Structures are given as structure tokens and as C-alpha cells.
Amino acid sequence: MKFSKKVLLRLKNKNKKLKPAKYKLLKRNSLRGSMKGTLERPRLSVYRSNENIYAQIIDDITSNTLISCSTLDRDIKFDLKNGRTCNASRLMGQKLAKLSLRQNITKIVFDRGPYLYHGRIKALADGVRDGGVEF
Structure with a gap:
């Protein structure tokens, strides 16, 4: 799963069910893909x-x-x-x-x-x- 920075911030701000560890993993994977x-x-x-x-x-x-x-x-x-x-x-x-x-x-x-x-x-x-x- 590769997300842009906007999508990650939207997920973090709107979806309160997204745990910090999951957000950290998504952020790391989106950065490492490049x-x-x-x-x-x-x-x-x-x-x-x-x-x-x-x-x-x-x-x-x-x-x-x-x-x-x-x-x-x-x-x-x-x-x-x-x-x-x-x-x-x-x-x-x-x-x-x-x-x-x-x-x-x-x-x-x-x-x-x-x-x-x-x-x-x-x-x-x-x-x-x-x-x-x-x-």
C-alpha cells in the first residue's frame, strides 16, 4: 500500500481508528517506495x-x-x-x-x-x- 502525503494526513486527521503504529508503517512504506x-x-x-x-x-x-x-x-x-x-x-x-x-x-x-x-x-x-x- 503506497499512499501520498495528503492521503496519509487525511487518514490521520479524519479516521480516529487509525492507530499510531499503523500510521507510522504507512508513512514509512510510502517514503521507502521512492x-x-x-x-x-x-x-x-x-x-x-x-x-x-x-x-x-x-x-x-x-x-x-x-x-x-x-x-x-x-x-x-x-x-x-x-x-x-x-x-x-x-x-x-x-x-x-x-x-x-x-x-x-x-x-x-x-x-x-x-x-x-x-x-x-x-x-x-x-x-x-x-x-x-x-x-
């Missing part, structure tokens, strides 16, 4: 929880995860108090960029998922850009 990761330009998928943030670089053609990183990794966890800050996201983005450049990945497609491009998601994207990877 982007696919290839081997030349893989997809950077982001998941944000209340405590941590996780990111992985995925090749959608072969359904392989090429690189994964989170704020629970040893290098990042010892440098910070907790993983729910923008500084932690930026640091993780820089580490992810370093790992991707080791595997000769210089261009990616950014998939923010159902999250707004704001706060920790934006800090992660800025960290990846600072590391030398192009969107």
Missing part, C-alpha cells in the same frame, strides 16, 4: 529509539547489510554518557562514514524512515557528510 539502494549507491537506513540510535547501509538489490553502527558500539559508548544526544548521533555518523569509506562507498541514499529530518536524525546526517560521504 528510494532503493543499489551497490553503487546503497541506502542508509536509520532507526531511532528513546535511548539510542541505529544506522545501517543496505544494498536492496541483494538484500545485504553492508555496514551497521549504533550508539551502543564500544568506541562511541565509552566517549559519551548516553546515546540519546545529538552529539552522540554526530559522532556515530562520523564513524559510519569512516567505515563506509573503508569499503569504497562514497555515495549513499539517505532513508530517514518515518522520522522528521530534525534533531538526532539531522545530526547523524551531518556527521556522515562531515566524514566525506555524499548524499
Whole structure:
């Protein structure tokens, strides 16, 4: 099911029976339908929880995860108090960029998922850009 943004907002506003989890799933699927990761330009998928943030670089053609990183990794966890800050996201983005450049990945497609491009998601994207990877 692929819906436009207008339809999603109409469903959210008018249909009070649409649960938040279902709305989130519809929004994610409508966004993901427009982007696919290839081997030349893989997809950077982001998941944000209340405590941590996780990111992985995925090749959608072969359904392989090429690189994964989170704020629970040893290098990042010892440098910070907790993983729910923008500084932690930026640091993780820089580490992810370093790992991707080791595997000769210089261009990616950014998939923010159902999250707004704001706060920790934006800090992660800025960290990846600072590391030398192009969107």
C-alpha cells in the first residue's frame, strides 16, 4: 500500500481508528517506495529509539547489510554518557562514514524512515557528510 502525503494526513486527521503504529508503517512504506539502494549507491537506513540510535547501509538489490553502527558500539559508548544526544548521533555518523569509506562507498541514499529530518536524525546526517560521504 503506497499512499501520498495528503492521503496519509487525511487518514490521520479524519479516521480516529487509525492507530499510531499503523500510521507510522504507512508513512514509512510510502517514503521507502521512492528510494532503493543499489551497490553503487546503497541506502542508509536509520532507526531511532528513546535511548539510542541505529544506522545501517543496505544494498536492496541483494538484500545485504553492508555496514551497521549504533550508539551502543564500544568506541562511541565509552566517549559519551548516553546515546540519546545529538552529539552522540554526530559522532556515530562520523564513524559510519569512516567505515563506509573503508569499503569504497562514497555515495549513499539517505532513508530517514518515518522520522522528521530534525534533531538526532539531522545530526547523524551531518556527521556522515562531515566524514566525506555524499548524499
